[in-house]
Amino acid sequence: MALEDSEPDLAHIWHTVMLDLADSGIPAKERGFLQIARLVGVLGDTALIAVPFDNTKTAVESTLAEPVRTSLSRAVGRDLTIAVTVDQSLRGTESSETAEDLAEAQAIAADDVPTLTLVDSYTEQPPAPRPFDSAPPQGAAQPISQRPSTSGHGPAMVTERDDTRLNPKYTFDTFVIGAGNRFACAAAQAVAETPARSYNPLFIYGDSGLGKTHLLHAIGHYVRSYYPQSRVRYVNSEEFTNDFINSIRDDKASSFQKRYRDNVDVLLIDDVQFLQGKESTQEEFFHTFNALHNSEKQIVLTSDQPPKQLNGLEERMRSRFEWGLTTDVKPPDLETRIAILRKKAITDRIEISDDVLSLIADKVPSNIRELEGALIRVAAYGSVTQSQVDPALAAHVLKDLVPSASAGQVTAPLIMRETARYFGVTIDELCDASRSRTLVNARQVAMYLCRELTDLSLPKIGQYFGGRDHTTVMHADRKIRQLLPERHSLYDQISELTQIVRRAATSGNS
Numbered sequence: 001m002a003l004e005d006s007e008p009d010l011a012h013i014w015h016t017v018m019l020d021l022a023d024s025g026i027p028a029k030e031r032g033f034l035q036i037a038r039l040v041g042v043l044g045d046t047a048l049i050a051v052p053f054d055n056t057k058t059a060v061e062s063t064l065a066e067p068v069r070t071s072l073s074r075a076v077g078r079d080l081t082i083a084v085t086v087d088q089s090l091r092g093t094e095s096s097e098t099a100e101d102l103a104e105a106q107a108i109a110a111d112d113v114p115t116l117t118l119v120d121s122y123t124e125q126p127p128a129p130r131p132f133d134s135a136p137p138q139g140a141a142q143p144i145s146q147r148p149s150t151s152g153h154g155p156a157m158v159t160e161r162d163d164t165r166l167n168p169k170y171t172f173d174t175f176v177i178g179a180g181n182r183f184a185c186a187a188a189q190a191v192a193e194t195p196a197r198s199y200n201p202l203f204i205y206g207d208s209g210l211g212k213t214h215l216l217h218a219i220g221h222y223v224r225s226y227y228p229q230s231r232v233r234y235v236n237s238e239e240f241t242n243d244f245i246n247s248i249r250d251d252k253a254s255s256f257q258k259r260y261r262d263n264v265d266v267l268l269i270d271d272v273q274f275l276q277g278k279e280s281t282q283e284e285f286f287h288t289f290n291a292l293h294n295s296e297k298q299i300v301l302t303s304d305q306p307p308k309q310l311n312g313l314e315e316r317m318r319s320r321f322e323w324g325l326t327t328d329v330k331p332p333d334l335e336t337r338i339a340i341l342r343k344k345a346i347t348d349r350i351e352i353s354d355d356v357l358s359l360i361a362d363k364v365p366s367n368i369r370e371l372e373g374a375l376i377r378v379a380a381y382g383s384v385t386q387s388q389v390d391p392a393l394a395a396h397v398l399k400d401l402v403p404s405a406s407a408g409q410v411t412a413p414l415i416m417r418e419t420a421r422y423f424g425v426t427i428d429e430l431c432d433a434s435r436s437r438t439l440v441n442a443r444q445v446a447m448y449l450c451r452e453l454t455d456l457s458l459p460k461i462g463q464y465f466g467g468r469d470h471t472t473v474m475h476a477d478r479k480i481r482q483l484l485p486e487r488h489s490l491y492d493q494i495s496e497l498t499q500i501v502r503r504a505a506t507s508g509n510s
């Protein structure tokens with residue numbers, strides 16, 4: 001399925017539905033429910049409708065389902081199924097009187113349905129038993145947004161079993177929803193609530209740094225919290241490839257298959273674009289995919305491009321990726337960027353004024369990883385110089401970090417070369433196993449800069465540094481981020497090196 005979500009069109013379609021239903025004999029109160037709903041998008045044969053309250057959802061899914069579906073199908077010009085999600089941000093839009101009525105109604109509404117379910121008027125058959133039927137969600141009576149945090153401060157399951165290597169910070173609670181990711185987030189929540197029942201596979205694509213990995217981890221945390229028996233595996237496709245190659249080398253094909261087929265209920269696989277051109281890994285992945293899908297295990301994939309454009313993948317793979325739901329994440333608008341920065345500042349206890357947040361959001365237009373990096377740099381500057389950062393100072397700090405339109409491409413080899421030169425070590429030493437203090441520092445700084453100034457994935461950066469594991473790169477990145485606000489000398493090194501690297505890239509000296 002493809003996403004078609006041009007916003008004005010959606011509003012227009014919904015308006016047409018309202019007009020259509022005005023004479024349909026639906027009682028005014030129930031039509032009122034629809035007035036406060038919004039059409040979020042139409043994906044293939046599914047229309048996603050957002051409503052502010054659970055009782056509205058129940059109404060749209062029951063008595064209103066058929067008239068809405070029929071009218072929407074007419075407006076869009078093809079037969080649709082509808083899916084309904086609760087979006088609390090819509091609550092502010094109705095009159096307080098209506099909101100009160102609805103809130104009261106909500107309080108008494110029997111509410112044990114998942115937040116987002118498919119309403120398919122053609123499906124009369126009861127669903128077949130699935131791996132998740134034996135472990136009903138413990139908190140399924142509440143919508144995701146009202147359930148206990150799954151951030152690691154919430155249910156113990158999240159931190160107890162860390163074999164999935166999920167980042168505790170990447171949860172639905174910490175994910176800021178905006179126009180560019182609303183649909184993807186709703187789909188991710190639907191999958192998390194009812195794995196293997198809503199969309200299988202779910203395929204999320206978009207440019208680097210727009211939250212795809214965050215959503216994958218959020219699904220993982222959520223499933224682990226609410227289906228404690230389930231086995232969740234998160235893997236980057238480069239790790240999958242390495243694992244596969246190692247399993248052949250070590251003659252351990254059966255343990256590989258156990259890990260990815262038999263012992264998995266939810267497979268979260270990041271950056272599938274890296275499977276392109278790798279024929280035998282693709283073959284193995286194809287069988288993994290089929291085995292999981294056939295046994296009704298949930299698969300979620302991310303990529304930098306939609307399935308159709310993954311030319312280095314076999315056609316049978318690409319078409320399977322489209323079996324479920326395909327949705328994209330788009331760059332956030334200015335308001336969403338500010339909201340993301342504000343949330344991050346609160347989470348990390350960074351004191352920073354709103355006008356500085358606005359300036360950062362203005363200077364970093366798309367990549368959210370860069371946006372966070374910019375916030376960290378500015379906050380670190382304020383901390384090491386013990387000064388109150390104002391917008392002018394923030395603009396100065398960001399001068400070299402944020403590339404100008406004419407800036408050249410920064411690559412990992414360029415960063416490694418300049419970092420090695422700066423610290424008086426060799427590139428070979430950056431890649432080998434030696435652990436002298438200077439080398440460890442230089443290596444971690446170089447890895448941090450690769451993460452900050454390029455779009456390279458963690459495994460790819462690890463490969464540049466002598467085939468190190470992606471967790472080593474993650475550790476280096478976190479460590480430098482953590483030390484930046486504390487160590488003046490480190491802050492200066494990073495700032496100087498950023499300038500050097502940017503200049504070398506711009507002068508074509510890479």
Ligand SMILES: Nc1ncnc2c1ncn2[C@@H]1O[C@H](COP(=O)(O)OP(=O)(O)OP(=O)(O)O)[C@@H](O)[C@H]1O
Nearest residue numbers: 174175176207208209210211212213214340368369
């Ligand atoms: N909507 C959001 N709300 C809060 N934080 C976000 C949001 N989107 C992205 N981020 C943060 O931005 C950073 C980059 O996101 P993430 O790694 O998920 O991007 P990605 O799309 O997977 O990128 P890549 O394709 O390079 O792997 C992460 O720290 C993530 O937490």
